[in-house]
Amino acid sequence: MSSHGTFCTVFDCMDGRTNDLVNAWCRTNFGVDHPDTITIAGCDGILISDAGERERAFKLARISAHHHGSKQAVVIGHSECAGHMVPNEQHKIDIEQATKLVAAPGIFEHVVGLFVDVRTGEIVEVCRI
Ligand SMILES: [Zn+2]
Numbered sequence: 320m321s322s323h324g325t326f327c328t329v330f331d332c333m334d335g336r337t338n339d340l341v342n343a344w345c346r347t348n349f350g351v352d353h354p355d356t357i358t359i360a361g362c363d364g365i366l367i368s369d370a371g372e373r374e375r376a377f378k379l380a381r382i383s384a385h386h387h388g389s390k391q392a393v394v395i396g397h398s399e400c401a402g403h404m405v406p407n408e409q410h411k412i413d414i415e416q417a418t419k420l421v422a423a424p425g426i427f428e429h430v431v432g433l434f435v436d437v438r439t440g441e442i443v444e445v446c447r448i
Pocket residue numbers: 332333334360361362397399400401402403
């Protein structure tokens with residue numbers, strides 16, 4: 320066990336309504352101390368449509384994995400997202416696709432896709448790889 324605590328990696332929207340909820344989910348479900356957060360406005364939509372942004376995010380993800388020992392990642396989409404304005408059901412489809420893309424390079428042992436309802440604070444697990 321590292322002396323600086325345990326980490327996971329979060330691919331999250333920049334939306335401040337999601338961050339605390341997601342960090343709490345990670346601490347509870349992964350048992351980690353520190354979620355490293357990579358923020359992209361409209362995270363789920365951008366990860367599947369913008370290869371440049373995806374590579375930027377993967378560069379940060381590798382730092383989290385290699386230097387902080389992160390083995391688990393979550394990919395977030397949420398309701399009322401100003402960066403990716405689609406219905407909730409489309410978010411869930413896009414979260415699943417984004418989760419597959421994040422899992423593909425093998426940086427992490429597990430990648431989980433989560434949908435956050437910012438009105439209720441509910442987090443739904445969409446997929447797990
Ligand atoms: Zn958003």
